[in-house]
Amino acid sequence: MGLRMRHMLQAAFLCCLLVVAVHSCPQSCKKCSGPENNQCEECRAGWILHEKTCVDIDECDTERGICPSNNYCFNTEGSFKCRDCDPACVGCMGSGPARCRKCASGYKLTGSKCLDIDECSELVLACHSLDEICANTMGSFRCECAKGFIRKDGVCVRQQQPSFQEKGLFEDIKDDEVEVLQQMFFGVVLCALATLAAKGDMVYTSVFMGAVAAMAGYWLSDRGERLLDNFLKEK
Structure with a gap:
């Protein structure tokens, strides 16, 4: 009995919705004789009745749209x-x-x-200071400090460069350079042992001194070039 009553209530609710939908007026109508646009009897605000149809009022063409x-x-x-x-x-x-x-x-x-208006191209001196650069914006322009200058107390002043402190020859030795030095050291030791084994033979002694000079010269010249490059970049 309960299930049957529930179905009856659902059917009645659907019928009510159908009746409302059938007799509802268009959005522009306040009163109507049917659901069609040409069945309006009275219009809502913003529309005007014309041959039973509510037509939108263009307020922008009237004093209403001020x-x-x-x-x-x-x-x-x-x-x-x-x-x-x-x-x-x-x-x-x-x-x-x-x-x-x-x-x-x-x-x-x-x-x-x-x-x-591009003031930067039309005005002769848009920015009065020689240390400023004109930047155009929409409807206006602004003056920016040139490269190497910063604004301080309303004026552009030269930006101070950090002082360059030259490093010593052995102050910034890297890990890979330490390894090279170690290899050089072992090479020198081996050459020294070979020289001693040759009992002071001049040929072996010359080879030993030449090898030491070549290795040291290569390493020092390489670091010297890098130090010179860094110095020139800072300048």
């Missing part, structure tokens, strides 16, 4: 909205720089549009 200064009227269904004019405009009749009543400061009429 918007604040530097705004323009945008019509919507049954109402209207006030939207901001383009930044290039002082007063406008629609969106975009081509609908301006007057160009804003920093803009000029070019053809049919109010376009940005």
Whole structure:
């Protein structure tokens, strides 16, 4: 019995929805004789009745659509909205720089549009200081400090470069260089042992001295070139 009653209630609810849907008026109608748009008897605010059809009122063409200064009227269904004019405009009749009543400061009429003025190219001395560079912006410009300068107390002053402190020949030895030095040291020891084994023979002694000089000269010249390169880069 309970299940049967539930089905009856669901059927009654669906019938009510169907009746409401059949006899509901269009959105623009306040009173109607049917669901069709041409069966309206009275319209809602923002529409006007014309041959039993509610037609949208374009408030932007009437005194109803009055918007604040530097705004323009945008019509919507049954109402209207006030939207901001383009930044290039002082007063406008629609969106975009081509609908301006007057160009804003920093803009000029070019053809049919109010376009940005490039003060950096049109003004002879847009920035008065020789240490400043002109950067154009929309409707204006700004003065930026040139490379190597920073702004301090409203003026551009030369940025101080960090003082260069020359490093000693052995102050920044890297791990791979330590390994090379160790190999050189063992090589020298081996050469010394070979020289002793040759009992002071001049040929072996010359080979030993030449090897030591070659290894030391290669390492020192390599580091000397790197130190010189670093010094020139800092300059």
